[in-house]
Amino acid sequence: MFVTSNLTGLARPGDYRLKKWKEAGLPKPSMTRMKLATVDKNIIIKKIARLTSTDKKAIQEIITDFFSDV
Numbered sequence: 001m002f003v004t005s006n007l008t009g010l011a012r013p014g015d016y017r018l019k020k021w022k023e024a025g026l027p028k029p030s031m032t033r034m035k036l037a038t039v040d041k042n043i044i045i046k047k048i049a050r051l052t053s054t055d056k057k058a059i060q061e062i063i064t065d066f067f068s069d070v
Helices: 054-069
Strands: 002-004 031-033
Touching: none
Parallel strands: none
Antiparallel strands: 002 031
């Protein structure tokens, strides 16, 4: 998944608007968007936020629901 602060446009399946974006350390209201990929840890420059347990749990449920419908 990736994080975006662009909250305009049509919602897509798997989108989740973060409820505690400030607590996560993000500068603006943000959402996660379903776009799964494998990324090698060596190419990550820095972490920009840390999701709260509330948002993590909601995202885990979205991912589970997404894949259980396949």
